[in-house]
Amino acid sequence: MAAPTTEREFQDRLGRMEELISILEKQPDPLAREQARELIQTLLELHGRGLERVLSAIYDSGPHGAATIDELARDPAVSGLLLLHGLHPLDFETRVRNALEGVKPRLGQHGGSVQLLEVTPEGAVRLQLEGNCEGCPSSRMTLKYSIEEALYAAAPDITALEVNGLIEEHALPPANPKFSECPSVNGSGPQTAARGVHS
Numbered sequence: 001m002a003a004p005t006t007e008r009e010f011q012d013r014l015g016r017m018e019e020l021i022s023i024l025e026k027q028p029d030p031l032a033r034e035q036a037r038e039l040i041q042t043l044l045e046l047h048g049r050g051l052e053r054v055l056s057a058i059y060d061s062g063p064h065g066a067a068t069i070d071e072l073a074r075d076p077a078v079s080g081l082l083l084l085h086g087l088h089p090l091d092f093e094t095r096v097r098n099a100l101e102g103v104k105p106r107l108g109q110h111g112g113s114v115q116l117l118e119v120t121p122e123g124a125v126r127l128q129l130e131g132n133c134e135g136c137p138s139s140r141m142t143l144k145y146s147i148e149e150a151l152y153a154a155a156p157d158i159t160a161l162e163v164n165g166l167i168e169e170h171a172l173p174p175a176n177p178k179f180s181e182c183p184s185v186n187g188s189g190p191q192t193a194a195r196g197v198h199s
Contacts, residue, residue, distance in 0.1 A: 010077045011153075048085035055087060076153070083156060092155060093119045099154035100127075103147055107131075112143040123159035125151065130165060 024036040058072075059065040066089075072078045073089050082088040090098070096119055107113055112131040119125055129143060144163050151158060 010080045051085055052087055092157060095155045096125055096151060099150045103150040107143055114147055123157055125158055126162045128164045
């Protein structure tokens with residue numbers, strides 16, 4: 001059995017697919033571009049219909065069918081495919097709320113929290129960032145990046161994200177900041193990497 005695809009691996013492959021599509025769109029031959037579009041669309045439709053039938057069979061298989069689909073949807077690779085084909089069992093707002101609930105304990109370890117202010121039908125999300133990580137000069141930006149990572153993983157269909165409560169920072173946050181780079185709330189030093197976001 002192949003190793004399960006991680007969330008990052010799935011996003012990397014999706015990004016590579018978008019790069020290849022962009023390259024095909026730049027081909028000088030208009031007929032080749034149109035055929036490439038048709039091929040991609042046909043493959044997506046074929047996979048989408050097959051996936052929909054698989055989900056339908058699971059749902060109709062018995063009393064645990066719906067629970068099985070929910071469990072599958074928590075897998076990063078499966079969740080991404082379901083979103084791609086419009087088949088995810090959870091609606092947009094529920095996915096956003098679940099992502100925020102999942103990240104709150106991690107934020108709490110560093111003196112921060114986040115509240116959902118608004119989710120619009122168009123896919124915009126507005127948040128309020130609260131608290132701070134004492135002793136870390138880029139703490140609020142670090143929290144913001146962690147929240148964004150969790151949200152975009154669960155709801156890549158977000159069209160706009162607004163985070164209120166950020167304060168002016170004197171230093172720019174590091175690239176891909178991690179909680180392991182931020183002192184703990186009680187001043188006991190850096191957290192271990194195991195408590196941070198994925199490297």
